[in-house]
Amino acid sequence: MxxxxxxxxxxxxxxxxxxxxxxxxxxxxxxxxxxxxxxxxxxxxxxxxxxxxxxxxxxxxxxxxxxxxxxxxxxxxxxxxxxxxxxxxxxxxxxxxxxxxxxxxxxxxxxxxxxGEQEFSVDALRRIIQSGIDVIQPDVCYVGGITRARQVAELANLAGLPCVPHSSGRSLTAIFTAHLVTAMPACNLFHEWTIEDASSMHIYDPFPTAHNGEVHLSDAPGWGIQIPHPTLQQMNRRVSTS
CATH class of the missing domain: 3.20.20.120 (Enolase-like C-terminal domain)
Structure with missing residues (x-):
């Protein structure tokens, strides 16, 4: 890539x-x-x-x-x-x-x-689906989270199109996206998985790797991962007032 x-x-x-x-x-x-x-x-x-x-x-x-x-x-x-x-x-x-x-x-x-990977509006992605594109590719974070990404995947399913979410790294976005594609019927093509150095993204465990062409998700509660407390302490905190 x-x-x-x-x-x-x-x-x-x-x-x-x-x-x-x-x-x-x-x-x-x-x-x-x-x-x-x-x-x-x-x-x-x-x-x-x-x-x-x-x-x-x-x-x-x-x-x-x-x-x-x-x-x-x-x-x-x-x-x-x-x-x-x-x-x-x-x-x-x-x-x-x-x-x-x-x-x-x-x-x-x-x-x-x-x-579709650059879009932040569900309506824009809906219009792309209706335009005649063959594959829709929302990014879970760009589009505003897992709920909105699911809406796009559901629209794709209704239109009979595959949904291949954009996920180019192995940050937490990769975990969110992996759960999305596991759950949604329209996400039925191959899923993106980076082969580049992902060591800077290793802020959570277990950190996923691919074996025999597959990634196995944890069945632990929530996203199935934990961010170590020392890592959280090192992060910048920003509060939105809007």
């Missing part, structure tokens, strides 16, 4: 992660974040997409996240490349605020197109 690597380096990282953790799906970063097609001149994506399929074979599901890298036309061209190599999911092909362009790309391509 990096852009500062060569295609060969990124594929080596993904192959190693699959071998170590038993992942059955991986996702790569393509394009340049909100980059107006700038990365397409370097050729990184066009080398990375087929190389990953070649090295991981047909048994591993592959997805790609563009973070709004492309114009609609270039998004369609890259989407066709992803389709050629049987990728599962094309995330945020155009800037996230361009709902109509995203819907147009989704209507043109066969690969499912996802959107």
């Amino acid at each position: 990096r852009r500062d690597t060569t295609p060969e380096q990124e594929v080596d990282r993904m192959v190693a992660a699959v071998a170590e953790h038993g992942f059955r799906a991986v996702k790569i970063k393509i394009g340049e974040r909100n980059g107006r097609d700038a990365e397409s001149r370097t050729g990184r994506t066009r080398r990375l997409v087929p190389l990953l399929r070649k090295e991981l074979g047909d048994e591993i599901e592959l997805s790609a996240d563009a973070n709004g890298a492309y114009s609609p036309g270039q998004a369609v061209r890259i989407g066709r490349l992803l389709e050629e190599y049987d990728y599962l999911h094309f995330e945020e092909p155009v800037p996230f605020w361009e709902y109509e362009n995203a819907a147009g790309v989704a209507a043109t391509l066969d690969i499912p197109v996802g959107l």
Whole structure:
């Protein structure tokens, strides 16, 4: 999930992660974040997409996240490349605020197109679901908590769409999101799980790790985790008066 690597380096990282953790799906970063097609001149994506399929074979599901890298036309061209190599999911092909362009790309391509991680309004996510997007991707914290995230997952379920919440780290958001996807029928695709260094996020226990492609949640009360008292004492406290 990096852009500062060569295609060969990124594929080596993904192959190693699959071998170590038993992942059955991986996702790569393509394009340049909100980059107006700038990365397409370097050729990184066009080398990375087929190389990953070649090295991981047909048994591993592959997805790609563009973070709004492309114009609609270039998004369609890259989407066709992803389709050629049987990728599962094309995330945020155009800037996230361009709902109509995203819907147009989704209507043109066969690969499912996802959107929604940046939104903080349930109504905005409802409109995205209704626009013709194939996968809805709320972030539990950005959208305002577990109750509102559940509302989005329920809307997705009613629309017959998969819900793949955004969860790019292993902070407490990863725990909240894992409980959400375990509970909601629409959350039926592969779930995000970072392979980057998460040591700075280790403020709670038990700290989850992936084994054989799965993460097991504690059945302890509440979220099933504890934040050690010394850690809490070191944290800044802010009180909202609004």
